[in-house]
Amino acid sequence: xxxxxxxxxxxxxxxAGLSIGQLAKRVHYSKGYLSKIENDLKPPHETxxxxxxxxxxxxxxxxxAARSARDQASERAAAVGLTLGRRQVLxxxxxxxxxFAGGCRPVPDERVVTGMRTSFExxxxxxxxxxxxxxxxxxxxxxxxxxxxxxxxPEPIRMRLLLLAARTAEYTGWMHQEAGDEQGALSWTRHAxxxxxxxxxxxxxxxxxxxxxxxxxxxxxAVGTVDLARRAQQVDRASPRTLALASRREAQGHALxxxxxxFDRALDRAVRLLDASAPDTGSYPVLGSTAADPLELARGWxxxxxxxxxxxxxxxxxxxxxxxxxxxxxxxxxxxRRSLAHALAxxxxxxxxxxxxxxxxxxxxxxATVRTDLRELARTLGRWRNHGAVREVYPELRRVxxx
Numbered sequence: 274x275x276x277x278x279x280x281x282x283x284x285x286x287x288x289a290g291l292s293i294g295q296l297a298k299r300v301h302y303s304k305g306y307l308s309k310i311e312n313d314l315k316p317p318h319e320t321x322x323x324x325x326x327x328x329x330x331x332x333x334x335x336x337x338a339a340r341s342a343r344d345q346a347s348e349r350a351a352a353v354g355l356t357l358g359r360r361q362v363l364x365x366x367x368x369x370x371x372x373f374a375g376g377c378r379p380v381p382d383e384r385v386v387t388g389m390r391t392s393f394e395x396x397x398x399x400x401x402x403x404x405x406x407x408x409x410x411x412x413x414x415x416x417x418x419x420x421x422x423x424x425x426x427p428e429p430i431r432m433r434l435l436l437l438a439a440r441t442a443e444y445t446g447w448m449h450q451e452a453g454d455e456q457g458a459l460s461w462t463r464h465a466x467x468x469x470x471x472x473x474x475x476x477x478x479x480x481x482x483x484x485x486x487x488x489x490x491x492x493x494x495a496v497g498t499v500d501l502a503r504r505a506q507q508v509d510r511a512s513p514r515t516l517a518l519a520s521r522r523e524a525q526g527h528a529l530x531x532x533x534x535x536f537d538r539a540l541d542r543a544v545r546l547l548d549a550s551a552p553d554t555g556s557y558p559v560l561g562s563t564a565a566d567p568l569e570l571a572r573g574w575x576x577x578x579x580x581x582x583x584x585x586x587x588x589x590x591x592x593x594x595x596x597x598x599x600x601x602x603x604x605x606x607x608x609x610r611r612s613l614a615h616a617l618a619x620x621x622x623x624x625x626x627x628x629x630x631x632x633x634x635x636x637x638x639x640x641a642t643v644r645t646d647l648r649e650l651a652r653t654l655g656r657w658r659n660h661g662a663v664r665e666v667y668p669e670l671r672r673v674x675x676x
Contacts, residue, residue: 276339278322280340285329300324300657301480317342319493320649324617326531326579333531340493374420381422386433389419392444393441402601404639405448408469412448415443416461416604420468435472435591439465443560445475446484451602453641462488479519480560486522490529491642498526502634517546521571528575536575543568566592570607577610582618588628589614609646617651624654625662628670636673647674 286296293311297304309315314646322339380387392415396670400408401453419438423431441567446461462484469477482505489497502523520543527535547568561567573588589611596604610633615624628650651670657663 277309277313278317278335278342279674280326282307282317283311284334285325285331285335289329296325296328297472299328299575299616307615311540319343320617320653323578323580324582325580331531332636336529336531340495340515344382347547371398378643380612381426383432386437387428389415389434390437393437393444394656396601397444400448400451400602401638402599403637405452406624406639407443409452410449412441413447416445416492421500423472432472435468436474436477437478439468439474440560442468443481450488450491451510451638451640451642455492457572460486475510476509476512476560478506478516479505479515481505482508483515483519483522483561486519487528490522490525493529495530498529499523502526512550513546514550517543517550518567520546525571525578527577531579533579536579537594540572543571548625549568570603573614574607574610577614577617582614585614586611586618586620600636601634602640605618605638605640605643606664609635609650613646613650613653616650619656622662623659624650629668630635632669632673636676639676640662 293307294304300307300321302324306315308323310317310321316373316568317335317339318340319336321334326333353487373396393412396412398407399421400574416438419434423438425436426434442461444464446458446465449455449457449461450540462481466478466481469481471474471542482501486498486505489501496589502519505511505519508604511519520539524536524539524543527533527539569588569592573585573592576582576585579585589607593604593607596607598604608627612624612628612631615621615627621651635647647670651667651674654663654667654670658667
């Protein structure tokens with residue numbers, strides 16, 4: 274087995290019967306650039322590894338080799354500050370476990386609980402269209418108030434408030450992730466799971482693992498994504514819909530690892546589960562994506578990770594067109610991946626044309642996760658900086674990335 278990434282790339286290319294020039298044409302990178310990677314003069318970029326892995330049918334080997342090279346280069350930096358210290362955990366627990374200080378204990382009736390749920394729904398609708406910074410503070414205040422009221426009141430109000438607080442805490446974790454605060458996202462997601470357990474419900478317990486798997490996905494941690502998604506599927510009494518979302522996340526993790534067979538099996542399982550799911554009638558608002566076809570969007574997303582960029586672009590073109598105009602966060606997320614897929618497939622004019630539709634949404638929602646793909650898109654389009662369509666759209670792309 275080859276030692277370095279460059280040696281493995283050369284070994285796979287020769288085994289496939291391709292010259293370096295032929296490989297360069299298929300992955301839309303220059304011959305000179307690939308030559309430098311093969312000779313270990315340049316570090317392997319993960320996107321290049323994915324494209325080469327697909328073309329050379331390396332079964333994820335090149336993806337894993339690129340990730341290992343990256344991890345070795347940043348080992349010391351990656352080990353610093355990833356875990357909250359004991360003192361920080363105590364502070365976080367104090368903040369999340371707020372209770373009312375002094376005075377009369379309010380006893381909320383049905384109208385108060387309904388009003389709190391309506392407040393959450395309004396904040397979630399706002400979060401679909403604007404920066405997470407706009408909704409984070411009111412979400413945190415609402416979750417703390419629900420938790421404190423639950424602590425101070427008897428059943429059945431206590432249980433209803435705990436479940437609603439859990440759902441609000443879960444969405445607060447998602448908004449922290451969108452704001453680029455992974456530690457805050459993890460803390461609030463785990464708090465949601467604790468609240469759900471206290472309220473006697475296992476649904477968010479399962480979905481919390483799906484959310485943690487999403488954090489791992491954005492860290493490019495394929496193993497962690499699959500492991501957490503599988504843990505979500507092992508929680509008792511989770512609904513078919515939540516199990517479908519967990520299987521979808523597992524499929525995305527397999528795609529990140531370059532494992533096409535496992536990706537197909539997990540996504541097929543997600544389709545069967547979603548088809549078997551009943552309309553949500555739970556005590557709190559629906560969990561997860563509200564998009565009409567979340568599995569098709571995930572399929573398009575993952576095909577890009579698998580290096581099947583032409584297929585990815587075609588799937589995302591169709592699925593993105595069905596997203597409502599008001600779902601700006603989803604339109605920005607999948608629109609940026611759609612433009613990236615076109616660019617990686619060498620369709621530069623189409624990439625720029627679709628990007629125009631996405632940048633306004635991306636500017637409004639101010640998403641750290643969307644910017645991850647936009648930065649990769651900017652790097653890819655930068656190789657065609659003299660192309661007319663690229664020159665036209667690139668200044669606006671850079672402005673959104675600086676936002």
